[in-house]
Amino acid sequence: MPRRYAKSSGCAIHVNSMSELFTAGGNRKIDLLLSARFRSFFYQTVLAVLVIFVGWYFVSNATRNLLELGVASGFGFLAREAGFEIGETTLLSYSAIDTYSRALLVGILNTLHVAALAIVFSTVIGLLIGLARLSSNWLLARLAAAYVEMIRNVPLVVQLFFLYAVITESLPAPAEALRPMPGVFFSNRGLAFPTFVSLLPIVLEHPQFSGFNFAGGGSLSPEFTTLLFGLSLYTAAFIAEIVRAGLRSIDPGQLEAGYSLGLSSRQITRFVVVPQALRVIIPPMTSQFLNCTKNSSLAVAIGYPDLVSIANTTINQTGQAIEGVVIIMAVYLTISLTVAGLMNWYNRSVALRGSPT
Amino acid sequence: MNLNRRSKGIEPLSWLRARLFANWFSSLVTVTLLALAWRFFPPLVDWALIEAVWSPEKPRLCRELMGQGACWAFVADKYRFILFGTYPAESHWRPALAISILIALYILSAYRHSRGSRLVVAWLAGLVVVGWLMCGGLLGLSYVENERWGGLTLTLLLSTCGLAFAFPLALVLAFARRSELPIVRWSAIAYIELIRGVPLVSVLFMASVMLPLFLPAGVSIDKLLRAQLAMILFAAAYLAEVVRGGLQAIPRQQDEAARALGLNYWQRTRFVILPQALRIAIPPLVNTCIGFFKDTSLVVIIGLFDFLTTIKVSLGEPAWTGFGVEAYLFAATGYFLFCFPMSRYSQTLEQQRAPGMGMDRVRSIGEVR
Numbered sequence: 001m002p003r004r005y006a007k008s009s010g011c012a013i014h015v016n017s018m019s020e021l022f023t024a025g026g027n028r029k030i031d032l033l034l035s036a037r038f039r040s041f042f043y044q045t046v047l048a049v050l051v052i053f054v055g056w057y058f059v060s061n062a063t064r065n066l067l068e069l070g071v072a073s074g075f076g077f078l079a080r081e082a083g084f085e086i087g088e089t090t091l092l093s094y095s096a097i098d099t100y101s102r103a104l105l106v107g108i109l110n111t112l113h114v115a116a117l118a119i120v121f122s123t124v125i126g127l128l129i130g131l132a133r134l135s136s137n138w139l140l141a142r143l144a145a146a147y148v149e150m151i152r153n154v155p156l157v158v159q160l161f162f163l164y165a166v167i168t169e170s171l172p173a174p175a176e177a178l179r180p181m182p183g184v185f186f187s188n189r190g191l192a193f194p195t196f197v198s199l200l201p202i203v204l205e206h207p208q209f210s211g212f213n214f215a216g217g218g219s220l221s222p223e224f225t226t227l228l229f230g231l232s233l234y235t236a237a238f239i240a241e242i243v244r245a246g247l248r249s250i251d252p253g254q255l256e257a258g259y260s261l262g263l264s265s266r267q268i269t270r271f272v273v274v275p276q277a278l279r280v281i282i283p284p285m286t287s288q289f290l291n292c293t294k295n296s297s298l299a300v301a302i303g304y305p306d307l308v309s310i311a312n313t314t315i316n317q318t319g320q321a322i323e324g325v326v327i328i329m330a331v332y333l334t335i336s337l338t339v340a341g342l343m344n345w346y347n348r349s350v351a352l353r354g355s356p357t
Numbered sequence: 358m359n360l361n362r363r364s365k366g367i368e369p370l371s372w373l374r375a376r377l378f379a380n381w382f383s384s385l386v387t388v389t390l391l392a393l394a395w396r397f398f399p400p401l402v403d404w405a406l407i408e409a410v411w412s413p414e415k416p417r418l419c420r421e422l423m424g425q426g427a428c429w430a431f432v433a434d435k436y437r438f439i440l441f442g443t444y445p446a447e448s449h450w451r452p453a454l455a456i457s458i459l460i461a462l463y464i465l466s467a468y469r470h471s472r473g474s475r476l477v478v479a480w481l482a483g484l485v486v487v488g489w490l491m492c493g494g495l496l497g498l499s500y501v502e503n504e505r506w507g508g509l510t511l512t513l514l515l516s517t518c519g520l521a522f523a524f525p526l527a528l529v530l531a532f533a534r535r536s537e538l539p540i541v542r543w544s545a546i547a548y549i550e551l552i553r554g555v556p557l558v559s560v561l562f563m564a565s566v567m568l569p570l571f572l573p574a575g576v577s578i579d580k581l582l583r584a585q586l587a588m589i590l591f592a593a594a595y596l597a598e599v600v601r602g603g604l605q606a607i608p609r610q611q612d613e614a615a616r617a618l619g620l621n622y623w624q625r626t627r628f629v630i631l632p633q634a635l636r637i638a639i640p641p642l643v644n645t646c647i648g649f650f651k652d653t654s655l656v657v658i659i660g661l662f663d664f665l666t667t668i669k670v671s672l673g674e675p676a677w678t679g680f681g682v683e684a685y686l687f688a689a690t691g692y693f694l695f696c697f698p699m700s701r702y703s704q705t706l707e708q709q710r711a712p713g714m715g716m717d718r719v720r721s722i723g724e725v726r
Contacts (some may be wrong), residue, residue: 040537040538043538043541044538044539044540044541047540047541047544048540051544058571061570061571061572061573061574062570062571064573064574065569065570065574066570068574135383135386136376136379136383137376137377137379137383137386137387138376138377139376139377139386139387139390139391140386140387140390143390149697149700150693152696152700153647153651153692153693153696153697153700154651154689154692154693154696155651155652155654155655155665155692156651157654157655157657157658157665158654158665158685158688158689158692159689161665161669161681161685161688162681162682162685162686162688162689164681165681165682165684165685166682168681169679169680169681169682170424170682294555294556294557295556297556297558297559298558298655298658300558300658301655301657301658308556308558308559308562312562315562315566321566321567321570322567322570324562324566325559325562325563325566325567328555328559328562329551329554329555329559332554332555332556332559333551333554333555336554336555337554
């Protein structure tokens, strides 16, 4: 970074040009011009021209190609009728006669739905596994370590395919569904569970088996169940490592100091360990939450209609490739920036006052 | 929580007591885990090994034993397709040799004493030979178009070439992001953050549906090259951030000292900054490589015949439908065999670095202004 010197002090400029005196042989004024401001101006201009040229080249090609294909560019297609069904419309009613914009909205909501739930589950599971890895029980610690290694060294999409195969091939039909808990049914049609009809008094609506599937209560499709389980278990392995590193970052002396002050071990955890560990844990946790959201786009591989999957269908039907990809990228960037912003805000509230983080 | 990791000098005989039955909670956990293992382990062994069908001649037997025994016959029947894709059968030795060369290069790179310019030469030579073996058309080998490349070979090629081309780009991006020139810096920031903000799936879609529109009529890039391009552009953004982390760890005084010696910008970068920065960045770089290797499996979405896709496609054959559990267990094992050694390697490097290099001390001195 020679520029910093050139700007900051005259002495450095002198040294800079001295070293070049040996090579250029004395033409100091021109060297100075070449080495400092001129070069900076030159490089930046070249880069700007290059970027603009490549951009212009792509845009002009795209315009010509689209014209030849007869595709009208722009977002006008959003108001047209979509004409395809979506398998899962839990959060927003939708049918084939609705518009593309509504279809994409369903996709966005589906992405947010699965990502939000997966973030919650993976945090809980990750915390437990991180604690298990630090357990004094050898068996538990080894088991947690094996889990982390197994999950982290296999691609998520393979895990999703595997889970999907387990659910659709190995689980029994709804008539003989597994019942891990009373009222909860796990079958090759997904997960069925009781829902609250009212909270006071507590009234539950249990899923009832009728014909070929369950009716009543709540249910999750095999695709959603796969994605939720897969994402949660995958992200949990990464979160476990973050939790472990965070807890190990605390000096044992801190605990000893706490004990010598007469704090109970619960108080030490609450007032000594957790606040300090959170400072180490929050920043990498943010990127895991973002990864989890981005990884939910793998839904397209198992046929869960998330944003990417619906945008892909839209692109195939309308030929509006550029607009489709722009929508996908805009939505993910918005989600990324929002989550990052929220987590930074939370991080500031747990950080040491006056510290730069 | 065992936060206090000080050795207590446990004697061998009391190991069990200390590690498994230290208190009532620990004992409860041990007993529960053993009970679970007793309940689930024997049926699993039965299914995976004892009752399993191994011989590929009996797909019907697989179906009869469905649910009781695993059907490894699937793997035994399809292994050539899974390893080499649709590569001409009489030339399977070529991708096999290519895989061996690539694996040999990975192992060579992991040895401490083989770093440096010699390694770069070995890689370049290795990649040229691999390219020649795969493409052919020269020196007596018949030409094979890249649509026929597939299976594990394609996975290794995609990840190796992807990283090989992404790394130089990442170096440029990392330096650009630290540049004093605003336009250069902001271009790098915009690129890196844009790529890191979107999922790889969308970048792959972009390459497969959007890229053809951006090219002039008549010019076309084949599917494999487009996917490879997308993966390079994607990996570069992530690698650049790791390299930048390494660059940030180098104290400013190193640069100033090199300047005082009269080295110019390129000399300082080449001989002083970069070697130190890369050494610090190796463990996170290896982790990024693992992530990238795993990410190559996403080409299944745009229909390239890599390791995972060949397995998925094989499952579509009538004889083998319904054996997804076995097939994907095999796929998981395959990826694990590559990723786990890499992850162990990066962990070893991190542990080696922690006490020996005194890097933390150097860094803390560098922080004093």
